[in-house]
Amino acid sequence: MHFDIVDLQLFCAIAESPSLTQAAKKTFISPAAASTRIKKLETQLNTRLFYRHNKGMQLTDDGLKLLVHARSILGQIQQVKNSFSEYRSDATGHVRIYANSTAVTDFLPEILADFLIQRPEVTIDLQERLTKEIIRGVVSGTTDIGILSGPVMAESIEVINFSSDRLAVVTPINHPLAKKKSLKFSETLDHPYIGFHQGSTLGDFLSDLQSRMGVTMDTRVNVSGFESICRMVEAGVGISIVPESSANRHQRTMNLHKIYLDEVWAARERSMIVQDYQKLEPVAQALVQEILASYEMPYFSRN
Numbered sequence: 435m436h437f438d439i440v441d442l443q444l445f446c447a448i449a450e451s452p453s454l455t456q457a458a459k460k461t462f463i464s465p466a467a468a469s470t471r472i473k474k475l476e477t478q479l480n481t482r483l484f485y486r487h488n489k490g491m492q493l494t495d496d497g498l499k500l501l502v503h504a505r506s507i508l509g510q511i512q513q514v515k516n517s518f519s520e521y522r523s524d525a526t527g528h529v530r531i532y533a534n535s536t537a538v539t540d541f542l543p544e545i546l547a548d549f550l551i552q553r554p555e556v557t558i559d560l561q562e563r564l565t566k567e568i569i570r571g572v573v574s575g576t577t578d579i580g581i582l583s584g585p586v587m588a589e590s591i592e593v594i595n596f597s598s599d600r601l602a603v604v605t606p607i608n609h610p611l612a613k614k615k616s617l618k619f620s621e622t623l624d625h626p627y628i629g630f631h632q633g634s635t636l637g638d639f640l641s642d643l644q645s646r647m648g649v650t651m652d653t654r655v656n657v658s659g660f661e662s663i664c665r666m667v668e669a670g671v672g673i674s675i676v677p678e679s680s681a682n683r684h685q686r687t688m689n690l691h692k693i694y695l696d697e698v699w700a701a702r703e704r705s706m707i708v709q710d711y712q713k714l715e716p717v718a719q720a721l722v723q724e725i726l727a728s729y730e731m732p733y734f735s736r737n
Contacts, residue, residue, distance in 0.1 A: 437507070438471075439508070439511065440461065440463070440471070441471050441472075441474075441475050442504040442507060442508055443461050443508065444457060444458070444461045444463070444468055444471055444472065445472065445475060445483065445500065445501070445504055446501065446504050446505060446508065446575075447460045447461050448468075448472070448484065448491055449493055449497070449501050449576065450530070450576060451490065451491075453490045453491070454468055454469060454472070454490075454491060472484070479496070479500070481494075481496040482494050482496065482497075483496060483497040483500060484497055498574060501574050501575060501576065502573075502574055502575060504575075505574070505575030505576075506575070509575075509713055512715070513713060523716060524553070524556075524716040524717045524719065524720035525553050525555060525556070525717075526553075526555040526556060526717065527556055527557075527715050527716065527717035527718070528556070528557045528558070528559070528717075529556070529557075529558050529559070529578050529579065529715070529717055529718045529721055530558075530559040530561070530576075530577045530578050530579075531558065531559065531560045531561070531577060531578065531579045531580070531581065532561050532563040532567060532568040532571045532572070532576075532577040532579075532580045532581070533560065533561070533562060533563065533568070533580070533581035533582070534562070534563070534564070534565060534568065534581065534582050534583060534635055535562055535634070535635075535659065535660065536583060536599070536660070536677050536679065536680060536704075537581040537582075537704070538560065538562045539659070539660060539661070539680070539683075540677070540679045540680055540683060541679070541728075542560065542581070545724060545725055545728050546558055546560065548724075549720075549721060549724050553717070553720075556717055558721075561577075564634065564635055565582050565583075565584070565635045568580040568581070568582050568707070569582075569586065569587075569588045569591075569707065572588075572591055572707050572708060572709060573588060573590070573591060573709070575709060578708065578714060578715070578718045579706055579707070579708055579714075579718060579721065579722065580706065580707040580708070581704070581705070581706050581707075581725075582635070582704070582705060582707065583599060583635070583677070583702045583703065583704050583705075584635070584639070584702050584703065585703075586705060586707060588707075590709075591707050591708065591709055592707065592708050592709070592710060592711055593705050593706075593707050594705060594706040594707070594708070594711070594722065594726070595703050595704070595705050596704060596705065596706060596725055596726050596728075596729050597703075597704045597729040598701060598702065598703050598704060599677045599678055599679050599701075599702055599704055600677070600678045600694075600695065600700050600701050600702070601636075601675050601676070601677060601678065601695050601697075601699075601700040601702065602675070602676065602677070602678040602681045602692050602693060602694060602695050602700075603617055603622055603673060603674070603675055603692070603693040603695055604663075604664060604667050604673065604674055604675075604676055604681050604684075604690050604691065604692055604693075605667065605673045605690070605691045605693065606667060606668060606669075606670045606673075606689070606690070606691065607689045607690070607691050609625075609670075609673065609691065610625075611625065611673065611691075611693060612691040612693070614693055615693070615694060616693065616694040616695070616696040617693050617694070617695060617696060618696055618697065619643070619647075619695065619697055620647075620649070622673060622675075623649055623650075623651060623652070624652075625652070625672065625673050626652045626653070626654045626671070626672035626673070627651045627652055627653045627654065627672050627673060627674060628653075628654065628655060628656075628657060628663050628666045628667055628671060628672045628673070628674040629651070629653035629654075629655065629656040629657075629674075630656060630657070630658075630663070631656050631657065631658040632656070634658070636675070636676075636677075637656070640675065643699070652672075653672075654671060654672050655671065655672075660676050660677070660680040660684070661684065663676060664676065664680070664681075664684040664688055664690060665688065667690060668688045668689050668690055675695065677702075678692070706722060706725060708722070
């Protein structure tokens, strides 16, 4: 079975877009030729790789399998090129990042701004994703770097811890709980909560916590994003639990009170995940090191 490198590059580009027209432009071929190549690839493999619909193209299960292999093959080819290149540099290239909402809003903008200013020819695609999507993206090779909080339940990927954060309770300034310096989670349950939209990482965590404890939070409204939650808290609608870094940031512009959450599970590790650090492009390796340096965390790959 013969695989054309251009076909694999095109296939990966569509999986990332997911638009055949955009992918064709990225790989410098016409949309018509791109469509023909994908159909021939599906015929060669005797399977459907994409579902076609009016919003674009979506990978099938077999398409996901091929994506893992295609990424690996193209990565090996790039490694060979890098090994023989005299000008291997982190000054050019493109990096795709899947990150949770805390990373996207709290600390990545400043780090990425400095990184990009120093490297005018580098581009970055930053996408906010849920934890499961972040892990799946790294495992499948859809993204170069994943950034998340909490334990990582996945094998065959490299986990790089770079900092820690705590969950904290935020209340209005004049709230009865605002007099306390620390709280147990159970002490908050008599008060109405501002919750998280369905599917959010922290929302799912708190939902599982309630199930394990056999308790229920009195949730008045579910909203999306820590800023929206903090604004609702400031208005007096309820209290909430957010990462301490988010609470600190929003306290600068909002009338909020932050309370230490005295629970073991309130401490959460923040990590970057990659398939293999040594196989990352130089620019992606440089970005990993930039994030680590921001938290004064040295890292040496396992390889």
